[in-house]
Amino acid sequence: ELGREADRPPEVNNPSPSLCSDISPLLKDPAAFRTLIDLLEDHLRASFPKIDFVAGLDSRGFLIGPPLAQRLGIGFVPIRKKGKLPGPTESVSYALEYGQAELEIQRDAVEPGQKVVIVDDLLATGGTMCAACELMKRLKAEVLECLVIIELKLLKGSEKLQSIPFYSLLQYD
Secondary structure, X not given: OHHHHXXXXXXXXXXXXXXXXXXXXXXXXXXXXXXHHHXXXXXXXXXXXXXXXXXXXOOOHHHHHHHHHHHHOXXXXXXXXXXXXXXXXXXXXXEEOOEEEEEEEEOOOOOOOOEXXXXXXXXXXXXXXXXXXXXXXXXXXXXXXXXXXXXXXXHOHHXXXXXXXXXXXXEEO
């Protein structure tokens, strides 16, 4: 079962930089990784008749996004930490549970009105995912859904997404 492949996160009382759920077992096991991409593909095909791009968050979203986009026959758009992308970019600063960070996207990555699904491995406090949604909003793209493998429900990150649809395969309290 997929839930057994991802290591259960430690008890979370005080979020810190070390807060993380490990998807490495999924990546090391070709059958488990194929099953993961199958499940995400099935969910998106059943939920949305048209998606223009999958956007992945730096860096683990880059592991999930490209194979998922390829399966769907669409392109992949990277959302990176500041200073990593060439050309003109749009950036947004956001608060982390342990400091500040910035994300950016190339200004020509998506056109106004294009439909995008944003993917990452984990949703904890929701700050990074909210920042990615803000970048898409600035480019006038439509965020169809934010999609993650693991959601740490105790941290209530999905509440920050407000009206943006959200889907997680695994949830931990």
